[in-house]
Amino acid sequence: MMYKLMVVEDEPLIRMGLKKYFEWEELGFHEIVEAENGSEGVDIALRERPDLIITDIRMPLMDGLEMIERLRKELPDTLFVIWTGYNEFAYAQRAIRLGNVFAYLLKPLQYAESIKTIHDCIEKLDLRREQQISALSIRKDLKDNMKLKRSQFVKQLIEDGNISTEIDVLSELCGINAEECSLQPFVLSYVPSSFPSPQSRTWWWQNAERILINVLHSYLGKGSDQQPLFTYQHHSKLYAFTVCGVDGEDKIATPILEECIQQQLTLVLQNEGAAPDVHLYVAVGQVTSDIQTLPSLLLQSDKALFQRFIPSGHQVFEIQPIAAEPVKGAAIPFSENDKIKLQSFLEQGDVQQLQQFMNRLAIDSQSKVQQLSLEQWLSFIQEIIAVAIRFAGKHGINMEERYHEKLIYLSFLDDFDSITALFEWITAWMIQLGIDSGESLRNIGTTDTAMFEQIEAYILQHIDQEITLQMVADRFFYNPSYLSRLFKAKLNKNYMTFVTEIRMEYAKRCLLQSNYAMTDVCLMCGYTSYKHFVKTFKKFTNMAPTEYRKQMGMMD
Structure with a gap:
């Protein structure tokens, strides 16, 4: 291990002699700083924070013992060794008894005795450094273990949707009585500008939680650092909720995203996503003091992210009140005749007609998405995919075996933030499906x-x-x-x-x-x-x- 030494002595020649007396570098001291009196020693020690200080007792302006008294609380991990003569030996013994000094060196130095003292200091420093490393490791392990437990808790909320038996677990994980706290869900999502982006995935897994914390700082203020944060990262999303005491000063207000808050959060997301060239979105959920509602609020926050398909330029969304009956006639037309056309284009391998047809559906979807419920819009996408799945089945293609599960469960929607890009991707898959079916699509090749x-x-x-x-x-x-x-x-x-x-x-x-x-x-x-x-x-x-x-x- 490498350490820093400080020598405090008012006689320049003695300071120089002490620096040359031992092979300090071989002993593990990579740097030596010096001061000529106690007053200067205080200033330099607070700046340099040495591991070992060897100091004379009698010096002008401030003696060595007063300097040690001044530094002891500020540098609790520093070892002090007094450099003293026989006539000052009583001072050294008194300082050691008071606990401010680890050892002493007698003038004139006797190499065998003094090198043993230095080795004792190094042994003490090594032991202390090892204890610090061990303590840091234990704290990190505890923190990582707590983070993992919290992540598993959020995962269970999303997958099971039932936390009736988990109230005590939540209390243990957040350190306060969960029945006396309020909870606020958030969902952070990323969409790469090109699909897929090899670099962006690694970046996302490494930075998602940090980005959410920055968002929370802008939204809730610096006090959010003190609030327990539960996160669970799954594919392109980070599910999370914060916890605060109902009666505490950090109580969260129900989100009403005013224009200035929207702009602040949007700026954070734009800055974070600029370098890796990705788009970031966050959904701000409703606050609840009823823990039983948390699973549904997380899922509602997740659904709120689909608002990104509505052309508005927004990157921050809040849970919208449940709408009244959808506008009559707003549904996107996808008649039986359209289904027959799509099937025909796939069967014939007519790429041009297929692309024109899908482009028309994209335009229809774009014009009416704002008037539809999420369920209506997803149903429309599902019907399009269903036609292609039936085509695959007819040609003996096992969808689950051959294609990505995203196609079956519509999770590919998470990879896009515009209807145009979404339909281009679906169209490209249908062309590939035609190739895989054995049909010779025109202009495609073998x-x-x-x-x-x-x-x-x-x-x-x-x-x-x-x-x-x-x-x-x-x-x-x-x-x-x-x-x-x-x-x-x-x-x-x-x-x-x-x-x-x-x-x-x-x-x-x-x-x-x-x-x-x-x-x-x-x-x-x-x-x-x-x-x-x-x-x-x-x-x-x-x-x-x-x-x-x-x-x-x-x-x-």
Whole structure:
């Protein structure tokens, strides 16, 4: 372990001698600071916070013992050693008895005795540092364990919807009587600007809770730091609720999102989402003192996020009062005739007609979404998907085995924030469905070749990033297990080999450009370790990148 030493002595030559007397660096002291009297010693010690202070007793302005008295409370972890002569020995003994000094060094120094004192100090410092590390580790473990328990609690609320037997558990987890508190739910959601975004998912998992805390600071004030926060992260959403005492000063008011609050929260979301190029949305739920209503309020907050499909520019939503009967005639027309048309376009493999038809449905949806209930709009989307599922069944395609579960449970809606982008994605899946059915869609090409070419193009588009099988599966609508089997069956290689081959071919092209340094090529191909890049390149080409560049005439 490395420590910092401070020497306080009014005689410059003695200070210098003490600094040279021991091999301080070998003993573990990476830095030595000094002061010429107690008054200066107080100022410097408070700034530098040394681990060990060796000080003389008699000095001008302020003696060593007074300096120690001044510093003891401010530097509780610092060890003090008195540098004293025989005529001042009584002072040293008194200081040690009072508990302010760990040890003393007698003038003139006797190496064997004094080095033992220094080793005792180091042993004490080591023990104290280990105890601090252990205490920090214990506190972190307790905090992580509490966070996990709280997360499991929220998960149970969402999945089970019944907390009749959990009131005592909640009290234990939040540290106050849950029957005397108020709760407020929040749901934070992210939507990548391009689907899917390889980088944004990692960013989301690492930053979601921090972003929500920043939102709560803007909405509830700094007092929100003291309120227990329960969070559960699931895919693109972070479900949460805060807890505060009913009679406390931190009581939460029922959310009425005034214009200034909307702007504050929107600014936080826009700033947070700018760098990774994602859109962030938050739903602010209603406050309740009845814990039994919390599951339904969380789900209502979740549904409120669908308001993002209504063109308004808003990123912050609150639970809306239950609307009266929907406006008559507002429902989006999706007649039996439309269903027959969609089925026909799929059967015929008519991509152009299919795209035009889906574009018309998107326009209809956009024009009426604001007048519909959430259930009506979801039902409309469900009917469209149902036609495609029936087509798949007719052609012997097992939806659950082949395609992503998002398609079956409509959870793909969470990946979009505009109806245009949503319908483009559904249309692209239907075109892929036509390919998979064995139909020869016009202008598409052969089935297998076209699909793997599309996957290769997607990988090249994100070549400098980590691109997992799950990401590719999401992009092309497949179940990851099915896609993995497809690589082995059609290409006789696994997905990782497929990706690595693409990276190596791209590396060859980059190496032909002399303006790229080797390390640049490494990063451009998606490798963070140059050593691993060289090893992989050798495996696939039987030569190092430098040898390849030289062989191609790019180096002298």
